[in-house]
Amino acid sequence: MLYFEDFSEGRRFDYTPVEMKPSDMIAFAHEFDPQPMHLDEEAGKRSILGGLSASGWHTSAVGMRMMLDAFMGQSTSQGSPGIDFMDWKKPVLAGDVLTGFSQVMEARRSKSKPGLGIVRFRNEIVNQAGEPVAVSECSVLFRCRDKVQH
Amino acid sequence: MLYFEDFSEGRRFDYTPVEMKPSDMIAFAHEFDPQPMHLDEEAGKRSILGGLSASGWHTSAVGMRMMLDAFMGQSTSQGSPGIDFMDWKKPVLAGDVLTGFSQVMEARRSKSKPGLGIVRFRNEIVNQAGEPVAVSECSVLFRCRDKVQH
Numbered sequence: 001m002l003y004f005e006d007f008s009e010g011r012r013f014d015y016t017p018v019e020m021k022p023s024d025m026i027a028f029a030h031e032f033d034p035q036p037m038h039l040d041e042e043a044g045k046r047s048i049l050g051g052l053s054a055s056g057w058h059t060s061a062v063g064m065r066m067m068l069d070a071f072m073g074q075s076t077s078q079g080s081p082g083i084d085f086m087d088w089k090k091p092v093l094a095g096d097v098l099t100g101f102s103q104v105m106e107a108r109r110s111k112s113k114p115g116l117g118i119v120r121f122r123n124e125i126v127n128q129a130g131e132p133v134a135v136s137e138c139s140v141l142f143r144c145r146d147k148v149q150h
Numbered sequence: 151m152l153y154f155e156d157f158s159e160g161r162r163f164d165y166t167p168v169e170m171k172p173s174d175m176i177a178f179a180h181e182f183d184p185q186p187m188h189l190d191e192e193a194g195k196r197s198i199l200g201g202l203s204a205s206g207w208h209t210s211a212v213g214m215r216m217m218l219d220a221f222m223g224q225s226t227s228q229g230s231p232g233i234d235f236m237d238w239k240k241p242v243l244a245g246d247v248l249t250g251f252s253q254v255m256e257a258r259r260s261k262s263k264p265g266l267g268i269v270r271f272r273n274e275i276v277n278q279a280g281e282p283v284a285v286s287e288c289s290v291l292f293r294c295r296d297k298v299q300h
Binding site: 028032033034035037047048049057062064065068072073080081083084085086088089091116141 | 178181182183184185187197198199203205206207210211212214215218222223227228229230231232233234235236237238239241263266291
């Protein structure tokens with residue numbers, strides 16, 4: 001299990017690649033973001049995105065899953081207070097294979113919550129051409145191994 | 151249809167309430183964010199969130215759907231370059247009923263993309279007690295009614 005103390009600045013966790021299947025993209029869009037370019041190939045081609053494209057929220061949720069599988073699922077994560085920013089830099093098109101990494105930017109113990117630490121990550125999701133499609137920074141709370149700060 | 155010109159500063163769009171059903175929360179978490187507090191009531195009670203709680207990404211995706219239903223589904227939206235920030239301010243617990251609003255902060259024509267305008271929104275999602283649970287700002291591209299800027 002990864003505790004707060006394991007997230008040293010600069011440590012990097014690489015993702016396992018995930019293929020963006022058209023059926024998954026359409027199912028997500030149908031439930032949460034039913035805009036034409038996320039639901040239909042022809043509408044996507046007519047849009048500025050250039051084809052059937054994933055909702056940015058779908059790409060972000062897949063990114064969460066890649067973080068989970070890369071390290072957070074084997075950690076003392078207590079959730080996140082939010083996202084500092086999320087840039088959707090390029091369209092994610094049907095069949096794209098996404099991968100990427102999370103890297104520790106900063107780690108500090110919480111002043112208000114004893115026994116917890118806050119880790120800020122930079123997360124980059126890239127496509128099969130190595131182009132960044134979504135770049136974000138977010139903070140996550142983890143339990144500390146040492147309950148008392150020395 | 152709502153074009154760029156319809157998004158005057160200060161204009162507010164109210165959401166239709168959505169209930170966060172435990173089965174939906176668990177299904178989303180199972181696919182995208184399988185952390186114990188998002189999958190299991192008992193694990194949620196033991197966590198700092200205090201009960202079975204929605205993944206922040208689920209709350210955000212539901213927020214997208216509420217934006218869609220409130221105005222974006224009847225607009226010339228061309229997608230979003232990203233989120234300026236997203237603060238998950240309080241846990242969203244099973245059975246919570248979410249509502250809220252999007253308000254236009256700023257609207258300007260794109261310099262690089264003729265015929266498009268960029269609208270920045272503040273989005274607040276609140277629970278049944280009126281407490282903000284997720285607050286964000288994001289930009290969305292819309293087609294302009296007037297192709298040429300006067």
